[in-house]
Amino acid sequence: MISTLKTTARTMATALAAAAAFTLTVPTGTAFAINEVSCADQGDFLRIKSHHSTGITSEDCYANRGRTDFGGWWIDKISTGNNDVRLHDANGSVVNIPRHRVVTYPNNPPKINAIEIL
Template sequence: MISRTKKVVRSVAVAFAAAAAFTMTVPTGSAFAIDHVPCRGGENFLKIWSHNGGQQSVDCYANRGRISFGGWWVDKISTGNNDLIYYDANGDSVKIERWHEISFPNRPPRVNAIEIL
């Protein structure tokens, strides 16, 4: 009986040590990464209308994360089901909550990065 108890205790100890080693070696952090996705009607992606140097663009993003926006001027933002922070060229960060649509007809911000929360 003592032999069986020792085996069980040893097995539990080995399992615990393996779990602890795995926990310490696997990086922690978010498993999410922001993705540039095709804009499709009916989807609730973050959607940004922008322009820069005579070019215009409409871009959609999904999933949590932060990505460079390249200093483009933003004309309109539709957050869909995403909370957003954009980081402008003046060093400001602006949070916009989900389900909002904002237009910047007169003074569009120049955005260096966007982050979906």
């Protein structure tokens, strides 16, 4: 009987230690479900026209809630579609843009490190 109690206690202690280790090592928080979609598709997607310091220009569209790296590109135009958007600027500021807005930056575009759909 005592042997069974010790084995049960040891098994429970091992399970508890494994659960604690899992809890400490697995990050918590919002899942990053944002994904890039085709801009040719019709929809109220987040649409961003941007350029890089190398001279490359791009037009990218995103759907779903989450945050993704934007790589320090400069934004020339943003259309939020049906999304509330947060831009994380390279200078550390955060800019919120509400849904159904179109914003252009013809002279002084922001350099963005990350974009987030709320």
